[in-house]
Amino acid sequence: MLTSSTEAPINSGRLISILELCGSLKLTLALLTVLLLLTVLGAWIPQASVTDEAVYLEKFGTEGSVLLNSLGLTNAFQSPAFLFSIALLFLNLAACTAVNMGPRIRKKFAGQDFTSTVKIRHMKQQTSVHVTKSLEGTAKDLIAHFATSGFSARRAGNRFIFEKGKIGWLAAPVTHLGLFILLIGISVTAQGGYRGVVNVNTGESMEFPLQDKKPLIGKLPKWRLTLNDARKEDHPTGEVRQWYSTVSINDSQGKPIGSGTVSVNSPITVGGIDIYQSDWALKAIKLRIDGKDLQLPVQPMGSQFMGVMQIMPEFMLIGVLPSANAPMRLFFKHDGHPSPKLVATLDQNQTFKLGDVEITNAGTVVTSGLQYKYDPGLAIVYVSFLFLTVGAYLVATPSHRIFAEIVEDDDNNCDIVLGSDQTKFAGLIKRELCKVENALGQPNPAEVALNER
Amino acid sequence: MSAEVTIANAAGLSSVAAFWVFVIGSNLRRAHQTIERLGAFVMMICFTCVNVALIMRTIEASRFPIANLYESLLLFAWSMLAAYFLLRRAYSLNNLGWLTALSVSTIFLYANWLPASQHDIAPLMPALVSNWRAIHVPPLIVSYALLTLGGLLAVGHLWTSNRRGTAIASVAAIAVSISCTAIGAFSSVKPLFLQLWFWGGTAVCLAVMAFSLKAERLNPVSASSRADLYDEISQRCISIAFPLLTFGIITGALWANHAWGAYWSFDPKESMSLATWFSYAAYLHLRAKADMSDASLSVVAVLGLLLTLVTYFGFSFLGFGGLHSYGQLSK
Numbered sequence: 173m174l175t176s177s178t179e180a181p182i183n184s185g186r187l188i189s190i191l192e193l194c195g196s197l198k199l200t201l202a203l204l205t206v207l208l209l210l211t212v213l214g215a216w217i218p219q220a221s222v223t224d225e226a227v228y229l230e231k232f233g234t235e236g237s238v239l240l241n242s243l244g245l246t247n248a249f250q251s252p253a254f255l256f257s258i259a260l261l262f263l264n265l266a267a268c269t270a271v272n273m274g275p276r277i278r279k280k281f282a283g284q285d286f287t288s289t290v291k292i293r294h295m296k297q298q299t300s301v302h303v304t305k306s307l308e309g310t311a312k313d314l315i316a317h318f319a320t321s322g323f324s325a326r327r328a329g330n331r332f333i334f335e336k337g338k339i340g341w342l343a344a345p346v347t348h349l350g351l352f353i354l355l356i357g358i359s360v361t362a363q364g365g366y367r368g369v370v371n372v373n374t375g376e377s378m379e380f381p382l383q384d385k386k387p388l389i390g391k392l393p394k395w396r397l398t399l400n401d402a403r404k405e406d407h408p409t410g411e412v413r414q415w416y417s418t419v420s421i422n423d424s425q426g427k428p429i430g431s432g433t434v435s436v437n438s439p440i441t442v443g444g445i446d447i448y449q450s451d452w453a454l455k456a457i458k459l460r461i462d463g464k465d466l467q468l469p470v471q472p473m474g475s476q477f478m479g480v481m482q483i484m485p486e487f488m489l490i491g492v493l494p495s496a497n498a499p500m501r502l503f504f505k506h507d508g509h510p511s512p513k514l515v516a517t518l519d520q521n522q523t524f525k526l527g528d529v530e531i532t533n534a535g536t537v538v539t540s541g542l543q544y545k546y547d548p549g550l551a552i553v554y555v556s557f558l559f560l561t562v563g564a565y566l567v568a569t570p571s572h573r574i575f576a577e578i579v580e581d582d583d584n585n586c587d588i589v590l591g592s593d594q595t596k597f598a599g600l601i602k603r604e605l606c607k608v609e610n611a612l613g614q615p616n617p618a619e620v621a622l623n624e625r
Numbered sequence: 626m627s628a629e630v631t632i633a634n635a636a637g638l639s640s641v642a643a644f645w646v647f648v649i650g651s652n653l654r655r656a657h658q659t660i661e662r663l664g665a666f667v668m669m670i671c672f673t674c675v676n677v678a679l680i681m682r683t684i685e686a687s688r689f690p691i692a693n694l695y696e697s698l699l700l701f702a703w704s705m706l707a708a709y710f711l712l713r714r715a716y717s718l719n720n721l722g723w724l725t726a727l728s729v730s731t732i733f734l735y736a737n738w739l740p741a742s743q744h745d746i747a748p749l750m751p752a753l754v755s756n757w758r759a760i761h762v763p764p765l766i767v768s769y770a771l772l773t774l775g776g777l778l779a780v781g782h783l784w785t786s787n788r789r790g791t792a793i794a795s796v797a798a799i800a801v802s803i804s805c806t807a808i809g810a811f812s813s814v815k816p817l818f819l820q821l822w823f824w825g826g827t828a829v830c831l832a833v834m835a836f837s838l839k840a841e842r843l844n845p846v847s848a849s850s851r852a853d854l855y856d857e858i859s860q861r862c863i864s865i866a867f868p869l870l871t872f873g874i875i876t877g878a879l880w881a882n883h884a885w886g887a888y889w890s891f892d893p894k895e896s897m898s899l900a901t902w903f904s905y906a907a908y909l910h911l912r913a914k915a916d917m918s919d920a921s922l923s924v925v926a927v928l929g930l931l932l933t934l935v936t937y938f939g940f941s942f943l944g945f946g947g948l949h950s951y952g953q954l955s956k
Contacts, residue, residue, distance in 0.1 A: 197914050201907055208903040212932075215896035216820070216943070231817070249891045344913075367886065407748035414751050436751035437884045448886040543886045553888065557875045564871035567909060568864045596913045597864075599857035 195267030203261045210257070214248030262355055265348050273345050286331035287575040289589045295575070297598060298591030299605045301613030310578050310586040310612075317611050321604060323572070332576040340571025340596075347563030354556035360549030367545040369450060372399040372419075374538045380445075393443060394424040400431075402538040404452060404496060410475070415452035417540040434542065444546060451541025457491045457500060458534035467537060488512075496536045570597045574604065588612065629681035630744050633699060636674035637733025640702075640726050643667035647723035657719075664722050665713065671729065672706040675699060686746040689759040695743035697766055698736040701937075702729050704770030708862065712774075716858055720851070724777055731803070738811060757880035765873030765898075768866040769937050772905070775862035776930025779923035782855035787844040788920050790837035795927040798830035802934040809943065820943055827931060834924055842918070856919045859926055860912060867905050874898050897936040904929040 193199070217240060218227055228237035228246065237246075244251035279285070292298055303310045307330065314332065315325045323334040372378055377398035401418040420431035421442050430442035439448040454477045456467040461483075468479035468491050479491045490503035490512050499519045503512035504526075516524040518533035525531075576590045590608060592601045643664050650660030679699055682690040690696045709725040712718065736743075780799075783792035805823045808814055846852065877895070878888035889895060908925045911917050935943065 197910060200910060201915075204903050204907045204910075208900050208907075208932075211896050211900040211903065212935075214891060215893040215900065215939075219891065249896075409748055411748045412751060413748065414754060437755040437757070439883065439886070446886060448884070450886070545886045550882070550888075554879075557878065561868070561872055561875055564868035567867050595915075597857070597860065599853055599860075602853075 191267050192271050193267075194263055195269075195271040196264075197268075199260070199264050200268065203257050203264060206257045207254070207261065210248050210251070210254045213245055214254075217245050217248065219248065220246040262351070265351060269345070269348055273348065276341070277345060286326075286328045286333060287577070287591075288331070289577045289579060292575050292577060292589050292591035295591035295593045296595065297593075297601050297605060298589070299609060300590070301588045301609050303586045303588060303612055305586060306584055307578055307580045307586055310588060313612055314576065314578070314588060314608070317608060318574075321607065323574070330578045330580075332578075334574045334576065335572065337569055337571040340566055340569040343563055343566035343569070345563075346559055346566060350556045350559030350563050352556075353552060353559055357549040357552030357554075357556055360552055361547050362549075364548040365546050367543065367547075369541055369543045370397065371451070371539050371541050372397065373455060374399050374402050374540070380544055393445070395429060395443075395445075396422050396424070396426075397447075397542070398422070399540050399542075402452065402496075402540040406495065415449050415540070417449055417452075417542060419447065419542065446545045446547075448543040448545070449540070450543040451539075453539045453541075454493075454496050454536055455539045456537040457493065458537060459491070460530075460532040460534045462530055465534065493536070496538050500533050502531065502533075570600060572597070572601060572604070574601065627685070627744075629678050629685060632674050632681065633678040633733070634737060636671045636678060636702070637730060637737060639667055639671040639674060640730040640733055643671060644723055644726035644730055647726055651720070651723065661719050661722060664726070665710075668706065668709065668722065668726060671726075672703070672710070675703045675706060679703060682746065688749065691758060691762040691766070692749055692753060693743055693747065695736050695739050697762065698732050698739075700763060700766045701770050702732045702736075704767040705729050705732070705774060708771055708774055712858055712862075716854060718854055718858065720781070721778075721858070724781065725774070728773065728777065735806065735810070752884055755880065755884065757876065757883065761873060761876040761880050764869040764876070768869035768873060769933055771862045771866035771869070772901075772933045773930060775859045775866065776926050776933070778855050778859035778862065779926035779930070782852055782859060782923045783920060783927075785855060786846050786852040786920055788838065788841045788923075790841055791834050791920065791924065794830050794833040794837050795924070798827055798834065798927065798931055799934070801826035801830060802931055802938075805943065806934070806938045816943060823935075823943060831928070834927070838920060838924055842920075852919075856923065859923065863905060863908060863926060863929070867909060870898070870902060870905065874902060893939075894936070897932070897939060901929065901932040901936045904932050 218231070225237070228240065232240060240246050244253065248254055303313070305313070311327070311330075311332075315327070318325055318334040321336070323336045324338075326333045326335070368381060370378055370380065377396050379394065379396050398420050399417055400420055401416075403416050404412060405414045405416065407413045414435050416433055416435045418431070418433045419440075421429045423429055430440070432440035432442075434440050434447055434449045436449050439446050441447075454470055454472075456469045457477075457479050459466055459468055466481075468481050468489070470477040470479040470491070470493075473492075476492050476494050481489045481491075483489045486507045488505040490505060491500050492503065493500040497520065499517050499522075501514060502516045502518060502524065504515050505512040515526065516531075518524055518531075520533055520535050523530055523532040572592070573594060574590055574592045576588055579587045579589065581587065588608070590605055592605075594601055646660060646664035646667055650657055650664055653660060679690055682696065682699070686692075691700060705725055705728055709721060712721055776799075780792050780795045783789075783795060801823060805819050808822075809816075809819050874895075877898070881890065881895075882888040904925070908922065908929055911925060912922060
């Protein structure tokens with residue numbers, strides 16, 4: 173008869189140690205809940221690292237901003253509550269691994285204990301089937317039945333263990349191991365890595381501003397980065413498709429170390445340092461007026477860039493262009509006239525003569541935002557990603573274990589007692605037990621009900 | 626209107642038709658099986674249309690068609706339909722049809738009402754010009770679809786296991802999320818008001834769920850095994866979605882490291898995906914280790930569904946910003 177027991181598993185009688193407390197499931201769930209809430213709050217409330225004070229004042233008012241600040245929610249992911257919860261979660265993971273995983277792994281390699289009828293009857297899913305056959309005949313039928321469902325059988329006397337999907341149980345150990353490796357990787361990055369952003373104009377060079385970085389491993393390079401060229405590629409419809417920066421890097425003696433073209437999604441690595449394209453901006457129009465070079469700073473105005481310069485008390489020069497390499501439209505505005513007057517459209521290096529004054533479009537100045545990063549922990553983090561992915565896939569892999577014992581009565585008939593304490597995919601176990609009843613014993617109401625659905 | 630959008634609309638219409646076929650079928654005792662098969666056939670037409678629409682969009686755009694909310698909704702609908710056919714084959718559960726058809730038709734209704742700019746094939750911005758887009762996004766969308774199905778089946782389990790009050794409160798909580806999605810997409814209500822409605826409404830519904838679950842804990846469970854089956858399929862959906870969610874988050878981290886130089890930035894979308902991951906990690910721990918009732922586990926699955934909806938749609942209606950803001954609607 174198939175029944176479900178709600179009784180607690182037999183208490184081993186061990187004293188609850190601090191380790192067990194630290195590794196308890198209740199603590200795991202409490203920490204996951206705290207982390208979940210803090211993460212949701214951190215996602216909802218703009219974080220201080222990327223938000224100005226004014227945004228908080230506008231969104232939450234003065235009192236709200238002060239309250240959020242004092243609760244640490246404007247920096248939720250660096251808040252003591254979040255970091256403490258993460259630390260506790262790893263302590264919990266370590267304790268859980270020591271208390272639960274260790275014995276489980278040992279048992280897996282040493283061999284699972286065969287279980288008695290008394291213990292099977294206390295399991296969450298259990299059933300018994302009466303068979304009018306001898307012990308050996310029943311055992312043979314039982315093994316054959318489970319073999320058709322893909323179970324492998326192990327036997328010790330009258331006791332059996334039927335197993336299917338042997339790798340599913342590895343889900344938790346592999347995932348937990350992945351999390352530990354992730355923690356190590358993040359720690360190595362935090363202690364040994366550095367990052368930053370430099371904004372360089374075309375044709376200019378600058379040193380990596382690394383003075384405040386102090387990696388534990390290795391030395392900080394004294395390199396000089398030169399932005400040889402920066403360009404933008406547009407889609408035919410006018411939207412930006414890609415930004416490119418051609419850079420070269422020299423050491424402190426001017427010896428070339430590396431060079432290449434960086435674009436979004438295509439960083440370059442020089443001497444272990446990754447360089448990324450993170451920003452791009454048209455900064456100024458270069459003009460040559462009567463042989464004198466000057467720069468006209470521009471600002472984005474809709475889809476155009478515009479620069480204004482007062483060249484005489486009553487005259488203003490206005491330069492407008494849609495992109496860095498496009499022709500520039502040159503306007504003049506006189507105080508006496510309400511609207512500017514277009515005087516010329518100049519390609520790059522083209523000259524226009526206004527009276528005696530020669531004006532040449534000498535090109536543009538582009539600023540490229542380049543991010544640099546040195547991350548010695550990245551390889552470890554990637555290994556952890558591999559473990560986490562494999563661990564998560566094992567979650568979806570059912571792993572079934574059914575215990576059985578055959579008890580022979582005085583009339584040479586047998587009772588098969590079957591059970592499992594598995595809660596993961598318990599429905600499948602239930603069906604498997606029903607199948608045994610159906611195949612080897614009398615049909616039961618639960619099986620009939622299952623077939624009726 | 627392009628041919629591809631017309632075919633997508635045909636898919637939407639066939640999902641509505643399938644829903645009504647399933648509803649009619651469930652009320653007819655004699656022709657029940659035949660009409661259920663007819664419903665599945667209409668669903669197959671819907672699935673075919675979605676496939677054609679996705680292929681046409683891929684050809685037209687000359688890229689993998691995942692670049693905005695509309696395109697992701699097409700893939701979301703595809704995933705739900707694929708999951709329906711696989712589950713129907715594995716479990717022979719007739720009642721899954723109307724639930725999937727209702728979900729898919731809601732998705733198409735929403736997708737159809739999105740601004741016209743979403744239906745147009747727009748050029749990709751620099752950050753999206755990468756093969757990582759085709760690796761990172763599909764597993765996430767498929768996982769969202771499976772988690773949605775898992776959550777809805779959990780509601781089904783609550784209903785069939787005589788926890789009607791909890792089931793109704795769960796539906797109300799889901800309705801709050803959907804209403805926020807609709808209001809946020811089709812009106813100019815301030816995000817703060819929407820956030821108040823969302824968080825307030827959800828909090829009230831969760832409180833009612835908790836109260837109802839406690840009040841209904843002694844309710845007799847009917848002998849029907851349908852409740853068990855709903856629970857089992859819900860668990861199966863979640864346990865398949867969890868690795869996909871993990872894979873999606875991890876490939877997102879790899880892409881972020883490649884594009885932005887940091888594999889994790891605590892961007893709002895990243896944070897919400899992590900929160901969703903935490904919730905399902907808790908669900909799986911509870912399922913595997915804790916002596917918790919199936920009804921309580923179904924409530925956890927519904928909580929996970931709410932987080933999934935915020936992670937997927939939150940950016941379009943709750944005013945989240947951040948690095949993933951290209952997913953936002955421009956109204």
